[in-house]
Amino acid sequence: MRRFLIGQARKGLVDHTTRRQHHQTRSFLSLLPPSFSTNSPRAAPLVSLSRFMSSTSDMAASSDSTSSLPVTLDSINPKVLKCEYAVRGEIVNIAQKLQEDLKSNKDAYPFDEIIYCNIGNPQSLGQLPIRFFREVLALCDHSSLLDETETHGLFSTDSIDRAWKILDQIPGRATGAYSHSQGIKGLRDTIAAGIEARDGFPADPNDIFLTDGASPAVHMMMQLVLSSEKDGILCPIPQYPLYSASITLHGGSLVPYYLDEATGWGLEISDLKKQLEEARSKGITVRALVVINPGNPTGQVLAEENQRDIVNFCKQEGLVLLADEVYQENLYVPDKKFHSFKKFARSLGYGEKDMSLVSFQSVSKGYYGECGKRGGYMEVTGFTPDVREQIYKMASVNLCSNISGQILASLVMSPPKPGDDSYDSYMVERDGILSSMAKRAKTLEEALNNLEGVTCNRAEGAMYLFPRISLPQKAIEAAEAEKTAPDAFYCKRLLNATGVVVVPGSGFGQVPGTWHFRCTILPQEDKIPAIVDRLTAFHKSFMDEFRD
Amino acid sequence: MRRFLIGQARKGLVDHTTRRQHHQTRSFLSLLPPSFSTNSPRAAPLVSLSRFMSSTSDMAASSDSTSSLPVTLDSINPKVLKCEYAVRGEIVNIAQKLQEDLKSNKDAYPFDEIIYCNIGNPQSLGQLPIRFFREVLALCDHSSLLDETETHGLFSTDSIDRAWKILDQIPGRATGAYSHSQGIKGLRDTIAAGIEARDGFPADPNDIFLTDGASPAVHMMMQLVLSSEKDGILCPIPQYPLYSASITLHGGSLVPYYLDEATGWGLEISDLKKQLEEARSKGITVRALVVINPGNPTGQVLAEENQRDIVNFCKQEGLVLLADEVYQENLYVPDKKFHSFKKFARSLGYGEKDMSLVSFQSVSKGYYGECGKRGGYMEVTGFTPDVREQIYKMASVNLCSNISGQILASLVMSPPKPGDDSYDSYMVERDGILSSMAKRAKTLEEALNNLEGVTCNRAEGAMYLFPRISLPQKAIEAAEAEKTAPDAFYCKRLLNATGVVVVPGSGFGQVPGTWHFRCTILPQEDKIPAIVDRLTAFHKSFMDEFRD
Numbered sequence A, B: 001m002r003r004f005l006i007g008q009a010r011k012g013l014v015d016h017t018t019r020r021q022h023h024q025t026r027s028f029l030s031l032l033p034p035s036f037s038t039n040s041p042r043a044a045p046l047v048s049l050s051r052f053m054s055s056t057s058d059m060a061a062s063s064d065s066t067s068s069l070p071v072t073l074d075s076i077n078p079k080v081l082k083c084e085y086a087v088r089g090e091i092v093n094i095a096q097k098l099q100e101d102l103k104s105n106k107d108a109y110p111f112d113e114i115i116y117c118n119i120g121n122p123q124s125l126g127q128l129p130i131r132f133f134r135e136v137l138a139l140c141d142h143s144s145l146l147d148e149t150e151t152h153g154l155f156s157t158d159s160i161d162r163a164w165k166i167l168d169q170i171p172g173r174a175t176g177a178y179s180h181s182q183g184i185k186g187l188r189d190t191i192a193a194g195i196e197a198r199d200g201f202p203a204d205p206n207d208i209f210l211t212d213g214a215s216p217a218v219h220m221m222m223q224l225v226l227s228s229e230k231d232g233i234l235c236p237i238p239q240y241p242l243y244s245a246s247i248t249l250h251g252g253s254l255v256p257y258y259l260d261e262a263t264g265w266g267l268e269i270s271d272l273k274k275q276l277e278e279a280r281s282k283g284i285t286v287r288a289l290v291v292i293n294p295g296n297p298t299g300q301v302l303a304e305e306n307q308r309d310i311v312n313f314c315k316q317e318g319l320v321l322l323a324d325e326v327y328q329e330n331l332y333v334p335d336k337k338f339h340s341f342k343k344f345a346r347s348l349g350y351g352e353k354d355m356s357l358v359s360f361q362s363v364s365k366g367y368y369g370e371c372g373k374r375g376g377y378m379e380v381t382g383f384t385p386d387v388r389e390q391i392y393k394m395a396s397v398n399l400c401s402n403i404s405g406q407i408l409a410s411l412v413m414s415p416p417k418p419g420d421d422s423y424d425s426y427m428v429e430r431d432g433i434l435s436s437m438a439k440r441a442k443t444l445e446e447a448l449n450n451l452e453g454v455t456c457n458r459a460e461g462a463m464y465l466f467p468r469i470s471l472p473q474k475a476i477e478a479a480e481a482e483k484t485a486p487d488a489f490y491c492k493r494l495l496n497a498t499g500v501v502v503v504p505g506s507g508f509g510q511v512p513g514t515w516h517f518r519c520t521i522l523p524q525e526d527k528i529p530a531i532v533d534r535l536t537a538f539h540k541s542f543m544d545e546f547r548d
Helices: A002-014 A078-082 A090-104 A131-141 A143-147 A157-169 A185-199 A214-225 A241-249 A269-281 A304-317 A341-347 A385-397 A403-412 A423-449 A473-481 A486-498 A525-546 B002-014 B078-082 B090-104 B131-141 B143-147 B157-169 B185-199 B214-225 B241-249 B269-281 B304-317 B341-347 B385-397 B403-412 B423-449 B473-481 B486-498 B525-546
Strands: A208-211 A231-237 A253-260 A285-292 A320-324 A357-362 A376-381 A517-520 B208-211 B231-237 B253-260 B285-292 B320-324 B357-362 B376-381 B517-520
Touching: A078 A241, A078 B214, A078 B385, A090 A486, A131 A143, A131 A157, A131 A403, A131 A423, A131 B131, A143 A157, A157 A185, A157 A403, A185 A208, A185 A341, A185 A376, A185 A403, A208 A214, A208 A385, A208 A403, A214 A231, A214 A241, A214 A285, A214 A320, A214 A357, A214 A376, A214 A385, A231 A241, A231 A269, A241 A253, A241 B385, A253 A269, A269 A285, A269 A304, A285 A304, A304 A320, A304 A341, A320 A341, A341 A357, A376 A403, A385 B078, A385 B241, A423 A525, A473 A486, A473 A525, A486 A517, A486 A525, B078 B241, B090 B486, B131 B143, B131 B157, B131 B403, B131 B423, B143 B157, B157 B185, B157 B403, B185 B208, B185 B341, B185 B376, B185 B403, B208 B214, B208 B385, B208 B403, B214 B231, B214 B241, B214 B285, B214 B320, B214 B357, B214 B376, B214 B385, B231 B241, B231 B269, B241 B253, B253 B269, B269 B285, B269 B304, B285 B304, B304 B320, B304 B341, B320 B341, B341 B357, B376 B403, B423 B525, B473 B486, B473 B525, B486 B517, B486 B525
Parallel strands: A231 A253, A231 A285, A285 A320, A320 A357, B231 B253, B231 B285, B285 B320, B320 B357
Antiparallel strands: A208 A376, A357 A376, B208 B376, B357 B376
């Protein structure tokens, strides 16, 4: 009976129809190999949600009954249609549906819970927030607490001091007011000081734009530099799909460069040059280069020499360097350190007048993992005043980012210091999280490398492993029969057998003919052994089923 | 001496150069009369910030010294260049500079402080947040407070109960986790219940998309329906410039319809039809109609019959009705009530299958005015499942809106009820703010109507007055000599003489040859008499200087 129900669930959930293919003008995807393109007959339609989004009760899905509605797939912006975002795509929707079913049908599945390893969302998996940060936020939210004597018993003295300091930096102490479009000046001062301390080079608070997480900052820069599909962005493959999504939404062309799996996801300048020249020969003006360091989904930390070469390359080729540095606190190996690209640019003697460089940072990552707060900033350097004016105007159209997120962005760049009341407990929390993440990364990496046909580079940083799976030909054929990318086929099977949610490599891009998935290292330590066991058992049974 | 300094300040601050004119492809502005277009030689360059944005010290502004930088005004996205956003435009930047100067040069100006009446930002002008809302936010931010006995002395019992209820609605009680892309389901349930109670018609939590304020929601809908300049949006003139800005950024055409000042900013269906037909005759497919009710910048509340006509018009013409209803709590006259467009659509018998309707709401407005929290939602009804899937995907690319803003959006739709511990004090706060706003609106409206050549419709709702000023020909000529729109010329003179910041009507659009400004009703009551005095004295002296 149980097997029958699983079979049914699989059938209902895994089976799906391909999304309508739309006539599209020349797409950035044409620059990518077929295995990356979602227009390829092999590839999975990564977002196909309609069956899992409850629609209003009286709405019928048939086109007849909704024929009087004005908006159709044929009339909407084709860039929206084209955009894909795998980390919240089809597999996650299947998982949400399974989770819902689990509540009433506990015995129908061979697992008790869904474990979301699809997204870097640490607190959703039980990581606790850093207490000092939350104390300051609560005091700023409800500042009349600062006038109460009981508050001194409930909050650390440095959180009280910090809250006062922050409130004094906010005009009128009004935490409920729109701020300056770039964010509260005093908080930007704190962030700039944090960057200076990190890099050993000056940082200007007027270069900081506080944003609701890093995503809106990336969108803003893409919107600025992309005018048409003739404008390209050099982007790593594999990449975090925010980049492909925002390039698509803003109508530009993604120009891929490949990270080399064999050398631990290294970046070859010769490959960058080749891709740049190829794009130029197709009439594409490449505007910027995206680098993600530490890497997402690949988890590598770039070598210092490599970073210098990238800076020189951007300088020589006249490219904006868009540096995704949101994992700057997430390093797990003693032989690697985080260095910002700005530090290398300045140490090579490139100043404001020499090259354009944007660094993205977020409160969602690091050891704090405050994803729900939507805080972040970009440091924008090396743009002429007239172009900067345009960036300022874009920020102004959305008024400002949320003030709690702004405050938190200042806190992560200026945490408690030795001697502060919170310092000892803060360090215990911080180091506990980071050392546990390192341990979890290692355990999962080893487990993956023990699986037949699986190889996995070490996670030097970030929050992910990106193992490569050699899929048997029979599995590839079975996937094709289901009109699914082979790695998506594997991930769906994994989900249905274990409740573990990972994202197929095809959502990030990969060398044609190779297959991967991205798995976060974020489940709490006590869950890891069970995950390893379930993964190992699943993989064996999958291989037994499909081995050539 | 003082006069000399004022003269200097004026010269340095008011004088400016026009922004570089760029070759632009056919623009939505071509549909607008010259007085609205910022490309017109008459019009003010509304955003010209470079002189007021400190740039990094070693960056020189000359093109020579920055010639090696890759990004120039000629290479960036022309839609960004074209976009204007007056409420944070040039006048505000002059004001910020004056405010900075005031600190060291107190005697240089005939005023002690800058009073920002340019933007609906109540807490920046001294309005206090609603205590219950902030108590709940603080408890959710730092939930371990809920385990402490002292908390019961510091917080109301209903804020504690509400915080528990909300935490229980958040998976794993993780307020620091990314939520569902549409927002936390339990909070959407609360909001849907609030909409049902307001309208008397069902609301579905799956139709709610929580957003960081209303602005990103507006952008999302514009991005969905606009593919090219052949797609148009019917938009009121005067309008809130978020609409013109987002239509420009997403490459569509703004199709203006005029609100009739003579009938209290009424909306004539015959004018809507005329504009729609004219746009269609130019080959533009009009996709949606924007209505702002209560009106911004115009402050009117639409008549019920008018709302029904608008609903019928959208239904008949196949337009998406984009209803900006963010001022739904801000009504100041006993003869008008707020009714949502959805309520009228449903009462006319139009359901999910009949018409597409989006309602925008924000925590920034109302009596709460929590602008800095960036909370809001859109209720999306009447879209086919496949189109809804695309909206969901767009929301997913930015992961989710900030959780504090989400919580606040649920609170404003479900405030304390009779019998709750906070109820009495909450009602005192709420009614105090709303009745004071009504009083301030009345006082300012009367003062404006007492000025020579000024007429001002009553503020029935929202947070603004939009007086019309008959400028003497000499003033218009003086403005032309300064290459400034006449109303911008007036507003800059007003700022320099009084420290009061208002926004020229040309930033919102107006009938050609008429001049207005938008002034919020938000300065605290004790400031109003001084504002009236300064405004009256300035206006008299301005008219004396320029009277024909």
